[in-house]
Amino acid sequence: MSRIVIPDVxxxxxxTADIYARVRKISGGRIPNTYATLGYLVPASLAAVLDTQGTLNSGNLSRQEHEVIKLLISEKTGCDVCVAAHSFVGKLVGLPVDALRAIRTGQPTGDAKRDALVRFVSHLHATSGTISDDEFNAIRAAGYTDTQLAEISLTIALGIFTNTFNRINDTDVDFPAIK
Known part of the structure; x- marks a missing residue:
């Protein structure tokens, strides 16, 4: 059970009602537990999350690429809510189940560009300091632009925010079980 108890949405x-209405509009009427709690505690923080996601959705990375990043970061930070959520959404945007499993376990997915993204994001997560020229050149050689590198950074930051909050709250998982 989540540590932070909130009133019924x-x-x-x-x-809070305003931000919940915004979530319902973009999610088919559903308010995920993470969003319900953030919206209750700090509605502006949830608005920032939604605005950031809107910016990313209109950017240069595909929905699949965003879900690859979010799933990988969620797995690496140990956020069970976000792993379930991004596995679910990943399937919705067309990522094969075997690719989702490979991303989570650090195995090749069979797609060279996706695998380069996984390697790059894993490297960023596991290291500190400025990345090497080799790492930079490898992600660029995979086809990622400077603009997309900025979007990758923002996607990672957004994922870490929700991962961290869920880890603090022990947010109840409200997405289908991962298979």
């Missing part, structure tokens, strides 16, 4: 008022 249907009883929300003010800024």
């Amino acid at each position: 249907m009883s929300a008022t003010g800024a």
Whole structure:
């Protein structure tokens, strides 16, 4: 059970009700537990998450690439809620189940560009300091542009924010079990 208890989302008022309405509009009426808690505690933080995601959705990375990054970061940070969520969404945007499993376990997915993205994000997560020229050149050689590198960075940051919050809260998993 989540550590932070919030009132039923249907009883929300003010800024919380407004941000919940925004979530319902983009998610088919559903308010995931992470969003429900963030929206109750700090509605502006959830608005920032949604705005950031909107920026990313209109960017140069594909939805699949975003889900690869989010799933990988969630696995590496140990956020069971986000691993379940991004496995679910990853399937919805067309990532094969075997590729999702490979991303989570650090195995090749069979797609050279996707595997380069996984290697790059894994390297960023596992190391500190400026990346080497070799790492930079490898991701560029895989076909990623400077703009996409900025989007990769923002996707990682957004994922780490929700991962960290869920780890603090022990947010209840409200997505299908991972197979």
